[in-house]
Amino acid sequence: DTAVSQTPKYLVTQMGNDKSIKCEQNLGHDTMYWYKQDSKKFLKIMFSYNNKELIINETVPNRFSPKSPDKAHLNLHINSLELGDSAVYFCASSQVGVYGYTFGSGTRLTVV
């Protein structure tokens, strides 16, 4: 069983569209995260959710919105996609401060 799963794995879309990426974890962790890996391969945190509460938002445009229907899911919605949004988006989960992070396999988003 995959611990942290993301769908889709690849997403190609046109500028201006709205899209969503889904993430699910079956580890029983209490916190989930979204990271963006840009073309230079640098990983930067976007959001984290702990018990359905947003606790970090790192200067991310408000076109990006995380949605957590329950503790095991954290979806990422992106409105009005721009060329600069092209990147690999990783979902992760953790039990805060204890066990380290487990990452999904990533979603490669290409905006054309």
Place this chain on the structure above:
Amino acid sequence: KQEVTQIPAALSVPEGENLVLNCSFTDSAIYNLQWFRQDPGKGLTSLLLIQSSQREQTSGRLNASLDKSSGRSTLYIAASQPGDSATYLCAVDRNDMRFGAGTRLTVKP
């Protein structure tokens, strides 16, 4: 704000060599430090996790050390193999995980 630096940015070694990857961080108030491996076009694989109270962790040919007071960690890889070629990422956890830019390792047969 936590900043994580990894040196060198890239490293190429012949097969069989022992090597050390370096990681430094600016805020020593961390919960733990984690080393990951990322293969091209792939996700992150956790290699070693060192909790803040620990000094080192070992897994097979890998050994990671942590000196929290000086803000440093090293990843030692013994008897390197071509299959070790990947990007190695260091990350520190304090409320959220902050990553270094990685060291791209190439092990030549």
